[in-house]
Amino acid sequence: AAGVIQSPRHLIKEKRETATLKCYPIPRHDTVYWYQQGPGQDPQFLISFYEKMQSDKGSIPDRFSAQQFSDYHSELNMSSLELGDSALYFCASSLGADRTLKNIQYFGAGTRLSVL
């Protein structure tokens, strides 16, 4: 079965550069979530989109922005990168964001961002 696809898998950037992470959800899934996981830490929710509209916002820095496109894929844009942005960035997708339903989130393999 098709899973969540993230690209690139690895990314190396210099401080103050920009980065774009892409996420392709499971077919028919209409909701995507972005999480940041630092070394030895639990995933921290950044932002989510349902039907191309922002549905939830977490601890996402103002330097970051994201959007969901008409084909439901999502991109996370990161500018003025800092050393502390080095982390594993996961995208997850689900069918619907209705909080009354199960809406299991399935995670992609992640993008490992290293800021030098």
Place this chain on the structure above:
Amino acid sequence: GQNIDQPTEMTATEGAIVQINCTYQTSGFNGLFWYQQHAGEAPTFLSYNVLDGLEEKGRFSSFLSRSKGYSYLLLKELQMKDSASYLCAVREGDSWGKLQFGAGTQVVVTP
């Protein structure tokens, strides 16, 4: 916000049973999820509880008590491949699905 607490590490031998406890304090509650995560890999969904009681799925079972803010994940017949981090995650009552994760419990299975 909310606090989610689970033990940092547990060790058990192959074939044994291990129970990972998770306690949470939330401003609202709309489901508790357990994920397995191997180092450097994506979290993999294991189980979901929204009502009190036990959910069983093969070698894995999960229990929830909403009044106590408590859940556990039970891993039976441990295998070496079960060595991983197990994450307890709560979906807040007023959120559109975002998960708040605990710090994870590293389970080490020894021969």
